Amino acid sequence: MKISRRAAIGAGASAAVVAAAAGGVVLANREAPEPPAPPAIDAQGHLVWRNWSGIQHGYPQARIAPASEDELSHLLKTSPAPIRAVGAGHSFMPLVPTDGTLLTLDSLSGVTKVDGDIATIWAGTRLGELGPQLAKNGRAMANLPDINKQSLGGALGTATHGTGKHLPAIHADVTALRLATVDGQILECSAEKNAQIFDAARVSLGSLGIITQVQLKTSANKRVHRRVWLESFDEALSKAEARWNSHRNFEFYAVPFTGLVANITHDETDEPARPRGEETDSTFLDALKTLRNLLGFSNTLRKEAAELLLGSTPPEEAIDEGWKLLSTDRPVRFNEMEFHLPAEVQLKALREVVETIERERSDVFFPIEVRRIAPDDAWLSPFQGEPRGSVAVHAYYKDDYKFFFELIEPIFRKHGGRPHWGKLNALTGSDFAGLYPRWKDFAEMRRQLDPQGRLLNGYLRGIFGA
Numbered sequence: 001m002k003i004s005r006r007a008a009i010g011a012g013a014s015a016a017v018v019a020a021a022a023g024g025v026v027l028a029n030r031e032a033p034e035p036p037a038p039p040a041i042d043a044q045g046h047l048v049w050r051n052w053s054g055i056q057h058g059y060p061q062a063r064i065a066p067a068s069e070d071e072l073s074h075l076l077k078t079s080p081a082p083i084r085a086v087g088a089g090h091s092f093m094p095l096v097p098t099d100g101t102l103l104t105l106d107s108l109s110g111v112t113k114v115d116g117d118i119a120t121i122w123a124g125t126r127l128g129e130l131g132p133q134l135a136k137n138g139r140a141m142a143n144l145p146d147i148n149k150q151s152l153g154g155a156l157g158t159a160t161h162g163t164g165k166h167l168p169a170i171h172a173d174v175t176a177l178r179l180a181t182v183d184g185q186i187l188e189c190s191a192e193k194n195a196q197i198f199d200a201a202r203v204s205l206g207s208l209g210i211i212t213q214v215q216l217k218t219s220a221n222k223r224v225h226r227r228v229w230l231e232s233f234d235e236a237l238s239k240a241e242a243r244w245n246s247h248r249n250f251e252f253y254a255v256p257f258t259g260l261v262a263n264i265t266h267d268e269t270d271e272p273a274r275p276r277g278e279e280t281d282s283t284f285l286d287a288l289k290t291l292r293n294l295l296g297f298s299n300t301l302r303k304e305a306a307e308l309l310l311g312s313t314p315p316e317e318a319i320d321e322g323w324k325l326l327s328t329d330r331p332v333r334f335n336e337m338e339f340h341l342p343a344e345v346q347l348k349a350l351r352e353v354v355e356t357i358e359r360e361r362s363d364v365f366f367p368i369e370v371r372r373i374a375p376d377d378a379w380l381s382p383f384q385g386e387p388r389g390s391v392a393v394h395a396y397y398k399d400d401y402k403f404f405f406e407l408i409e410p411i412f413r414k415h416g417g418r419p420h421w422g423k424l425n426a427l428t429g430s431d432f433a434g435l436y437p438r439w440k441d442f443a444e445m446r447r448q449l450d451p452q453g454r455l456l457n458g459y460l461r462g463i464f465g466a
């Protein structure tokens, strides 16, 4: 989330405002210590691998970076198992950790062809590199997630999405892909060729094979007008459906303990560019953390100080090509749980989540993100069947996140939510079987493509019962 520096002032100034609001109460700082890091090297001398947030790690005995499909096919047959593909390591679930082989497609990166609206792209390409390469051809991804650090293969692996009632997740724009299997084959998959594998492989957690190349349906590269503004929680919720109906992209962040929401819209425009200013996400979060650290003992004082500090924040606007505005930097590390709920219960579930956090967890200060995603038909797409509304809860990387499982997941489950494949959840294979009509078909296809489970780490063995 991005709010201007004018508004979110800065941690030093926010501490002064907080102290003034406290009016003589002695303030204790509640900042948690840095979490302990795993050893850099294990007993066998293997270097540690960690995910972005730091909660997942492993000690792969081999690290490979094939520079061609031929090399990849050879390595898939000969490298020690489990062989786990890694993109940018931005997933929170234990999808990547392995003591076998860590496989990166960093050497298979870039756009190889643009033909009309279809671009052919190596799966190792980072979304942030894709933007300028497509723009050179007048094209753009139809939508983008919050950040653009992910690899294309990694983004597909977990059904990564942005926001927009009429905009599906990235995998829904894939029209064909090439899949390298553990027996050394390269399968061409599309609606016409290997159609069932195509439907399964578009979202497949790196468990069917390695996606080497993707044909992606792109859009014309247009400028969008970005607006960010604060509003009261109740007013924002009463207008949210109308905003999803009327804006190309709409999302909002509910800020617990403040009664405030930050709305973000993006709409196509022909107006001249007005690039956005410097990134201020960390300044805004610093202000919220200071409120938590110093006033976490009183919801009333914390809310009053938040109004003083943030209430009169002026809106922020920018105009630029979509690939420059739709994603932002998220420099402050966190852990996250996100569920995709039937659209009609999304806001009800959000209210319950906010009430629960404000009642039970005064240590939480990260905003809760709320988005809408159009449906598609990939077998493991959480968006299959009907439009889904996502609600995502974050915890600062130094803070406890176990409450996600104890307090928040039951709310999401009660409302029929499906978890984001890359974000924290405690669901088992039988839970997924109940949420995905094609779960058994997927598990059977996985068994046929990789009968010995060479691509499965412990987590994947668990959910696939392998």
Ligand SMILES: Cc1cc2nc3c(=O)[nH]c(=O)nc-3n(C[C@H](O)[C@H](O)[C@H](O)COP(=O)(O)OP(=O)(O)OC[C@H]3O[C@@H](n4cnc5c(N)ncnc54)[C@H](O)[C@@H]3O)c2cc1C
Pocket (backbone or CB within 6 Å): 052, 053, 084, 085, 086, 087, 088, 089, 090, 091, 092, 095, 096, 105, 123, 124, 144, 145, 146, 147, 149, 150, 151, 152, 153, 154, 155, 156, 157, 158, 159, 160, 161, 162, 204, 205, 206, 207, 209, 210, 211, 212, 330, 420, 422, 423
């Ligand atoms: C700061 C931050 C912001 C985020 N914002 C969003 C957001 O807005 N929307 C959203 O939906 N998610 C979001 N995420 C989650 C993120 O998009 C997903 O976890 C995504 O999968 C990460 O991509 P990656 O390249 O890091 O993949 P990794 O986490 O490295 O891998 C993800 C999965 O893909 C598999 N994989 C990777 N490459 C291939 C390949 N070539 N072939 C087959 N399988 C492969 C891996 O084996 C693994 O199972 C965010 C995460 C962070 C940390």
